[in-house]
Amino acid sequence: ETGVTQSPTHLIKTRGQQVTLRCSSQSGHNTVSWYQQALGQGPQFIFQYYREEENGRGNFPPRFSGLQFPNYSSELNVNALELDDSALYLCASSAGLAGVSYEQYFGPGTRLTVT
């Protein structure tokens, strides 16, 4: 069984640029959630995708957007990068809705640094 993978591991961008982070969900999982973890903080929910549709969003501006593909992998896109976007971005996958499976399995994260 393949776990959740994320790419790239580290990324350095300049303020104002755009970035795309990628996540491959665990085999059999159809739901992907993205979290932002600032240094010294707990993860904060960005949004969730279920079967290619957005299924909930946290308190993040529209310049944070996402996609989920037919194979349930996902992308997180951030436009007009700001210094405060520097953080660890975590992807988590889970299976089903309606309480079928509530466990979220996390990837190793992408460390984004904005200079």
Next chain:
Amino acid sequence: AQTVTQSQPEMSVQEAETVTLSCTYDTSESNYYLFWYKQPPSRQMILVIRQEAYKQQNATENRFSVNFQKAAKSFSLKISDSQLGDTAMYFCAFMRHSGNTPLVFGKGTRLSVIA
């Protein structure tokens, strides 16, 4: 909105001793899940233990156990026979019962196990 509070930013314990990490939460929901996640320096978020709110029995996983007090909205983690590999950030997290809803995390407790 749900909130999770971890009041101990840092803790330390001698190897083989027992340590308890505290967590309180606030919610108006009657049915939900609670989790403890471990995040070692490798950054991978690992599920340690989970508790369903409708179950009165406290969850146990090997050396890890919880003390779930629903009325007090308290959910502490006890680690017995602490090992050096337990050194990590520990996050308490809440999730509504509706299936695939986002995790709400506390700010974490940094645990150091000392030889």
